[in-house]
Amino acid sequence: xxxxxxxxxxxxxxxxxxxxxxxxxxxxxxxxxxxxxxxxxxxxxxxxxxxxxxxxxxxxxxxxxxxxxxxxxxxxxxxxxxxxxxxxxxxxxxxxxxxxxxxxxxxxxxxxxxxxxxxxxxxxxxxxxxxxxxxxxxxxxxxxxxxxxxxxxxxxxxxxxxxxxxxxxxxxxxxxxxxxxxxxxxxxxxxxxxxxxxxxxxxxxxxxxxxxxxxxxxxxxxxxxxxxxxxxxxxxxxxxxxxxxxxxxxxxxxxxxxxxxxxxxxxxxxxxxxxxxxxxxxxxxx
Numbered sequence: 640x641x642x643x644x645x646x647x648x649x650x651x652x653x654x655x656x657x658x659x660x661x662x663x664x665x666x667x668x669x670x671x672x673x674x675x676x677x678x679x680x681x682x683x684x685x686x687x688x689x690x691x692x693x694x695x696x697x698x699x700x701x702x703x704x705x706x707x708x709x710x711x712x713x714x715x716x717x718x719x720x721x722x723x724x725x726x727x728x729x730x731x732x733x734x735x736x737x738x739x740x741x742x743x744x745x746x747x748x749x750x751x752x753x754x755x756x757x758x759x760x761x762x763x764x765x766x767x768x769x770x771x772x773x774x775x776x777x778x779x780x781x782x783x784x785x786x787x788x789x790x791x792x793x794x795x796x797x798x799x800x801x802x803x804x805x806x807x808x809x810x811x812x813x814x815x816x817x818x819x820x821x822x823x824x825x826x827x828x829x830x831x832x833x834x835x836x837x838x839x840x841x842x843x844x845x846x847x848x849x850x851x852x853x854x855x856x857x858x859x860x861x862x863x864x865x866x867x868x869x870x871x872x873x874x875x876x877x878x879x880x881x882x883x884x885x886x887x888x889x890x891x892x893x894x895x896x897x898x899x900x901x902x903x904x905x906x907x908x909x910x911x912x913x914x915x916x917x918x919x920x921x922x923x924x925x
Contacts, residue, residue: 663693670805670879670900674886677798677895684760684797688767691756695723696802696899700907703819704914706812707867708835716905717773720802721753729754729769734795750786755796769800772877773901780882784891791894798895801882805900809878815906817864822908827859835915842866 660682661671681689701716725731732755738746754769768790770783780801787799825831828838838846849862857865872878879900885891886898 660689661693663697664899667697668805668807668902668904669696670898670902672886672898674891674896674898675893677897680798680895681897684765685758685767687758688756691724691727691729692800692899695720695727696901699723699901700905702907702910702914703815704834704910704912706906707816707819707831708915714773717771720771724754724769727756729756731755732766732768734790736789736793736795748789750790750795752786752790765797766795767798767800768796769802772801772803772882774804774872775877777875777877777881779877780885781890784885784894784896787894787896788891796894798897799891800897800899802899802901803882804872804878805902806879807903808901808906809872809880811903812872813864813868815903816868817860818908820860820864825860825863831863836867838863838866842870 660678661669665671699716699720701714705715732752734750734752736748736750737744752768752770754771755766756769757764757766759765768787772779772783780803783799783801787796790796791799819825820831823830823834825834828843831838845866846859846862849857849865850859874881879898882898886896
């Protein structure tokens with residue numbers, strides 16, 4: 640086959656692959672956005688990364704009991720996703736960047752990234768950095784994006800990836816929690832505590848206040864759902880809208896970025912009390 644024909648064939652294969660990139664995740668409701676030619680970079684140089692990410696993300700689930708009963712610290716679903724990525728070679732990495740003048744160290748910075756994958760392309764090593772922001776305070780996006788920007792400028796990474804709660808998961812959180820309350824027959828504080836969540840004193844006061852209104856009194860279901868979601872998954876946490884806002888303002892630019900929004904379809908309801916046992920194992924284990 641002539642060189643021109645081979646080039647045409649390769650180009651058509653690349654176009655078909657590019658069109659199908661993350662197709663499995665898209666069909667499952669994941670939001671996928673690319674910034675600064677990240678799509679072309681992945682398609683041309685890192686097709687293996689796409690497959691690894693799809694494998695880890697497509698199988699990820701979060702039982703509703705973990706959302707309601709999960710205490711402080713990182714969510715158990717996030718921990719499972721981290722373990723899946725680590726098993727595929729996406730390991731925590733500390734980058735150290737040092738400025739020297741005549742071999743004398745003058746300035747040093749370190750950047751820790753939770754997941755970094757190294758790939759060899761044409762005999763050289765290139766890296767992709769990935770951070771998961773399930774439910775942190777939203778300024779963590781600034782930290783991640785600025786880290787990616789500096790590391791990309793220094794040639795340490797080729798692109799960055801951020802995974803966070805997608806639009807559907809964030810906007811439908813009240814619906815998901817209300818469904819949990821309905822399906823588990825929860826009618827008061829004792830019922831919710833039996834499922835592993837004990838409202839704080841302030842939350843109890845607010846729930847009772849809403850239920851005791853002289854006009855438009857709120858049932859326990861709606862009062863609990865509103866207070867719980869506002870406290871635990873409020874607007875000041877990491878979710879798609881907060882990430883998109885920073886991208887529009889140019890935070891992290893010009894580092895190529897892939898943004899992944901986790902969908903509400905990853906939340907499951909069939910585990911019941913078995914999910915609480917799993918939660919106890921995660922909390923009590925090493």
